[in-house]
Amino acid sequence: MDQRSNWINTEKLQLQVNKIKLDEKMNIINIEHISKVYQVGTEQVHAIADISLKINKNEYVAIMGPSGSGKSTLMNMLGCLDTPSTGKYEFNGASVSQMSDNELAKIRNKEIGFVFQTFNLLARSDAIHNVELPLIYAGVTAAERRERAEQALIDVGLKDRMHHKPNELSGGQRQRVAVARAIVTKPSIILADEPTGNLDSKTGEEIMVLFNEIYEKGNTIILVTHEEYIAEHAARIIRIKDGLIEADVPVVNRYIPKLRVEVN
Amino acid sequence: MSRFALLSYEFKESMLIALRAIGSNKIRSSLTMLGIFIGVTVVVLMTTAIKGIDNSFQQGISSLGSDVLYVQKWAWFSGNDWWKMRNRRPITMEDFERFKDLVKLPLASSPTLAVQQSLKYQSRSVDNIFIDGSDQNYIQERNFAFDQGRFFTETESKSARNVIVLGSEIANDLFPLGNAMDNEIKVGPVTYKVIGILTKQGSFLLGDFNPDNMAFVPITTVFKYFSDKAHSSLTIQVRAKSTALLEDTKEETEEAFRKVRGLAYSQEDDFSINQQEGMIDNYNKVVGVIQIAGLFITGLSLFVGAIGIMNIMFVSVKERTKEIGLRKAIGAKKRTILAQFLLESSFICLVGGIAGLIAAILLSFVVNQFIPTSVQYGAVVIAILVSLITGLISGFAPAYTAAKMDPVEALRFE
Numbered sequence: 001m002d003q004r005s006n007w008i009n010t011e012k013l014q015l016q017v018n019k020i021k022l023d024e025k026m027n028i029i030n031i032e033h034i035s036k037v038y039q040v041g042t043e044q045v046h047a048i049a050d051i052s053l054k055i056n057k058n059e060y061v062a063i064m065g066p067s068g069s070g071k072s073t074l075m076n077m078l079g080c081l082d083t084p085s086t087g088k089y090e091f092n093g094a095s096v097s098q099m100s101d102n103e104l105a106k107i108r109n110k111e112i113g114f115v116f117q118t119f120n121l122l123a124r125s126d127a128i129h130n131v132e133l134p135l136i137y138a139g140v141t142a143a144e145r146r147e148r149a150e151q152a153l154i155d156v157g158l159k160d161r162m163h164h165k166p167n168e169l170s171g172g173q174r175q176r177v178a179v180a181r182a183i184v185t186k187p188s189i190i191l192a193d194e195p196t197g198n199l200d201s202k203t204g205e206e207i208m209v210l211f212n213e214i215y216e217k218g219n220t221i222i223l224v225t226h227e228e229y230i231a232e233h234a235a236r237i238i239r240i241k242d243g244l245i246e247a248d249v250p251v252v253n254r255y256i257p258k259l260r261v262e263v264n
Numbered sequence: 265m266s267r268f269a270l271l272s273y274e275f276k277e278s279m280l281i282a283l284r285a286i287g288s289n290k291i292r293s294s295l296t297m298l299g300i301f302i303g304v305t306v307v308v309l310m311t312t313a314i315k316g317i318d319n320s321f322q323q324g325i326s327s328l329g330s331d332v333l334y335v336q337k338w339a340w341f342s343g344n345d346w347w348k349m350r351n352r353r354p355i356t357m358e359d360f361e362r363f364k365d366l367v368k369l370p371l372a373s374s375p376t377l378a379v380q381q382s383l384k385y386q387s388r389s390v391d392n393i394f395i396d397g398s399d400q401n402y403i404q405e406r407n408f409a410f411d412q413g414r415f416f417t418e419t420e421s422k423s424a425r426n427v428i429v430l431g432s433e434i435a436n437d438l439f440p441l442g443n444a445m446d447n448e449i450k451v452g453p454v455t456y457k458v459i460g461i462l463t464k465q466g467s468f469l470l471g472d473f474n475p476d477n478m479a480f481v482p483i484t485t486v487f488k489y490f491s492d493k494a495h496s497s498l499t500i501q502v503r504a505k506s507t508a509l510l511e512d513t514k515e516e517t518e519e520a521f522r523k524v525r526g527l528a529y530s531q532e533d534d535f536s537i538n539q540q541e542g543m544i545d546n547y548n549k550v551v552g553v554i555q556i557a558g559l560f561i562t563g564l565s566l567f568v569g570a571i572g573i574m575n576i577m578f579v580s581v582k583e584r585t586k587e588i589g590l591r592k593a594i595g596a597k598k599r600t601i602l603a604q605f606l607l608e609s610s611f612i613c614l615v616g617g618i619a620g621l622i623a624a625i626l627l628s629f630v631v632n633q634f635i636p637t638s639v640q641y642g643a644v645v646i647a648i649l650v651s652l653i654t655g656l657i658s659g660f661a662p663a664y665t666a667a668k669m670d671p672v673e674a675l676r677f678e
Contacts, residue, residue, distance in 0.1 A: 081593060081671050102597050109595020120590045120675070124288040136277050137595035139270060181594070 027090070028188050028220055029055040029078060034087030034097075035243075036073050047073040048084070049243035055189075055222065060215045062223045062231035062251075065240035072193075074240060075224045079114060079191045080107045092188060109137050113182025117194035119174045121166045121181075127153060128162045131180045138185060152180040156210060172203035179210055189220045196230055208233050209257045233257065274600060275607075282608035285580070296576045297616035300651055303566030304620030305627070308647050309637075310562045312628045314555050316637035321547060324465075324474065330540050331507045332405055333514055335363075335500040335521055339536035341546050352534045354497030357487070359524050363500065366520035369513045372404035373502040375483055379490045383430075383479065384450040385438040393434060395451065395479045397486030398501075405501040408475065411435075412445050413460030416482055424484035428456040432464040433476040454489045456481065514539070566650070569616070570658040577609050577662035588666050589674025602667040609659025610652055617651025 036048040048070045055061055065071035076082040077089065080096055083104070089096040091107060099107070108114075113134075121130045131149040140148070153162050156176040166174050175195060182190050192211065196204030212233065215221050223234055231237050232255045239247040286293045337352050339345070360375040367373065376398045382391045396402070403415040416427045428451065435444045435458075444458045465476050487493045504513035514537060525534055581588070588601060621644060628637040 076672050079593070081675075105592065105595050105597045108593060114593050116590075116675070120586065120593075122587060122590075124284070133591070134594040137591075137597070137600065139273055 026057055027054045028057055028092055029053065030088075030090040031077075032088040034077065034084035034089055036070075036077065036082070037085045046243050048077070050087075051240075051243070051245055053238065053245065053248075055220065057188075058215070058218050058220055060211075060221045060223070060233070060235040062225060062234035062237045063240060064225060064228075064231050064237055065246075066226065069240045070243040071224060071226075071240045073243075075191065075193055075222075078189075078222060079112055080104045105137075109134055110185060111188040113185060113187040113190040115175070115178050115182050115190065115192035115195045117197040119166070119171075119178045119198070121174055121177055123166055126163045126165050127158060127169070127177045127180075130166070130177055131184050134181060134185050148184055149180070152184040153177070155183065156180045170203070171199050172206055175199060175203075175207050176210065179207070179214075183214060183219075189222055190214065191222050191224075193224045194226070195223070196225075196227070204230070205257055212257055229255075274603065278600060278603040278607050279611075281604050282611055285584075285604075285608050286611060289580075292576060292580075293612055296572055296612050297619065299569030299572035300566070300613050300616030300654065301569075301620040301623065303562075303569035303654075304617045304647050304651055305624045306562040306565050307559065307650075308621055308624035308639075308643055309627055309631070310558045311643045312624065312637040312639050313631060313635060314551065314558060315640050315643075316628075316632070317635060318551055319638050320636040321551075325540055325543060325547075331504045331510050332540065333502040333504070333510070333517055334538040335502060335517060336536050336538055337497040340538045341542055349536070353525070354495060355500065355535060356498065357483075357493065359521075360498060360500055362524045363517075363520055366523060367502070367513075367516055369504065369509060369516045371503045371505045372401045373500060374399050374401040374405055375498045375500055376402065377483055377486050377491060377496055377498050379486055381452045381490065382450075383434060383438060385444075385447065388438050388440075390434055390437050393477065393479055394473065395428075395481055395486070397481050397483035397491075399483055402480065402501070405503050406475070409463040411461045411463050413458070415460055415480070421482040421484060424482055424488050426454060426456045426485060427459045427482065429460040429462065429480040430458055431462050431474070431476040431478045433474075434479060435461045451479070451481070452490065454485075456485075510539070566654065570613075570654045573609050573613060573655065574658040574662060577605060577659050578665070580608070581605060581662045581666040584666075585669065585674050585677040588669050589671050589677065592669065592671035593675060598667040601669075602663045605663030605666050606656060606659050609663070610655030613651045613655030613658075614648070617648055617654075620651070621647050 031051060031053040033050055033052055034048060035046060035050055038045045038047055051070075051074065063071055063074065073082070077084055080091065080099075081104075083089070083097055083099070087097070091111065094107075096104070096107065114120075122133070125133075128146070128149050131152050132145045135145040135148060150162065153159065156179050158173060158176050158180065161169060161173055161177075164173075166177070169177065175198075179195075182192075190211075195211070196207055199207065208230065211221055211223070221234070223231070225231050232251055232253075234251060235254055236248070236250050238245060334340075335355065337355055338349050357375060360373075364373055376396050378394050378396050380392050381395055382389055383393055399421045400416060400418045408415070411432065413429070415429055416425070419425075420427050428449065430438070430444060435442075438444065438449060439447070444461055446458060448455050448457050450456075462475055465474060483498075502513065502517050504510045518533065518537060521535055521537075522533065527534065591601060624647075625639055628639055631637050
């Protein structure tokens with residue numbers, strides 16, 4: 001055996017070791033052989049062919065892939081916005097595949113914090129109301145809502161911007177509000193779809209600092225991105241191509257952002 | 265949380281969200297409200313006007329007395345018998361005199377003959393006034409009350425004295441200072457002395473036959489100055505002792521009058537006995553049609569308002585697709601989204617409806633100067649319910665569209 005095949009073997013071994021380690025812990029996400037088929041006209045499109053995946057508590061996973069790879073479909077699946085055509089999806093031990101729309105809404109509300117590329121804040125509501133929104137759907141009383149939303153905004157460094165409307169905030173600040181909205185329900189996972197896609201690199205880096213802090217507090221983050229540089233902030237990268245997992249590797253030299261600019 | 269607490273929590277929060285949405289689109293919301301506002305205003309105004317006219321009619325007709333029969337050449341409501349009635353003999357003073365001796369049941373009976381004349385006092389005059397000529401018993405037929413003076417006596421009637429009783433409007437027109445009593449006025453070319461002024465009745469529908477706009481003189485003077493005794497046909501007013509006795513009185517009247525006219529057993533009546541009841545029946549038919557037509561036409565404007573709401577709600581849902589996607593992504597259930605939009609549309613309708621109601625009530629006071637109106641409290645409740653239901657119905661389709669949106673698609677919407 002030459003050196004190269006040796007190296008591959010080492011990597012495989014490492015993966016094996018990882019896998020065993022993962023199995024020991026509690027899976028938050030357990031996907032087994034899911035597929036998603038869309039009917040486009042007369043043609044059937046396999047957005048996801050066959051994917052199996054486990055994600056554990058306090059993991060920081062990046063999902064990468066070119067457009068059309070099925071990456072977005074997988075993300076929608078993970079976020080319980082969509083259900084697989086076939087296969088099994090368990091979230092915290094509960095079977096998502098068989099859930100009704102209302103049950104899915106409940107899971108999304110309590111267990112998943114979304115961060116979108118385009119922020120998706122309510123334009124006419126101030127920061128604190130935007131952060132309160134998921135708590136409204138969770139049935140939390142007004143007083144508790146306010147308190148928790150304030151804390152979440154403090155956590156993302158927006159103590160002094162609570163009553164600003166989105167158009168009075170910078171792009172980075174808007175995304176911080178969105179992050180606060182994602183963490184305010186104390187979800188099992190935070191699902192971020194290209195969170196830095198609409199930000200300049202410096203502001204994007206600030207958001208990545210924030211994610212790192214959240215991760216280090218023991219949260220689980222799933223990051224969907226097409227930028228290698230952003231993906232390297234995560235501890236594990238899953239590459240998707242043609243509806244299949246092309247690679248699922250730990251990041252050896254994870255990039256840990258140090259920059260912390262007080263934006264206030 | 266209990267189920268009820270959860271629902272009331274959701275209702276409250278959805279209401280707040282809906283109010284926020286309305287508040288953030290003030291111009292659009294108020295224009296939409298305007299549609300419902302106008303709809304409710306015209307519907308309520310229409311019902312108050314119809315009811316007002318109705319009240320006024322009922323009041324006017326009751327001044328005619330529900331226990332009075334009118335023996336006349338013509339039937340009030342006739343089908344195709346016009347030619348037959350035209351060829352009837354006129355009812356004469358002699359007929360009346362003979363009739364009076366034959367009947368026992370009536371409280372009173374009196375002959376009347378109306379003429380149209382101008383009344384004049386110094387430089388003031390009123391034209392085309394209906395003047396009822398009658399005898400002293402006429403006062404027992406009508407529920408008249410007097411502001412001043414009295415009705416004419418048997419002597420005055422028999423001896424054809426030139427005395428006149430004025431309706432309140434006429435008295436006002438001729439004598440704005442209120443000094444009508446005992447003054448002499450001209451009826452056509454003839455001088456009459458004012459001996460009584462009636463209390464204002466204020467009924468709107470009777471028009472020229474409203475006692476307010478009429479005058480009353482002895483029938484003997486009418487024959488003397490204005491009317492050819494041979495060719496004019498009288499109305500004989502017969503008042504029953506009570507409404508309970510009306511039917512008996514009617515039978516006796518018919519029998520007696522057939523005798524007066526010398527009709528054989530096989531011959532049809534050559535006169536008609538009219539009564540208020542027939543007028544009310546006929547009136548109710550007409551008003552029923554007006555009511556249905558009026559409500560239909562005004563209801564159309566409410567319908568147009570409802571279409572406006574539906575339209576704007578569809579636009580609003582389309583516009584907020586991304587927001588709906590986000591709300592669903594972070595945990596809004598179908599029913600929460602449905603409630604949000606339904607509450608928005610019903611709130612717009614409710615506010616528009618209540619504003620329309622207030623406007624209609626205010627307007628009805630203005631309209632009341634021209635035609636009588638009467639705000640119906642039932643109509644108030646119905647107007648509010650109708651606007652609420654309009655909101656729910658016209659908001660449902662848009663709200664349902666929003667509720668069943670796929671969050672993935674909605675989030676992708678640009």
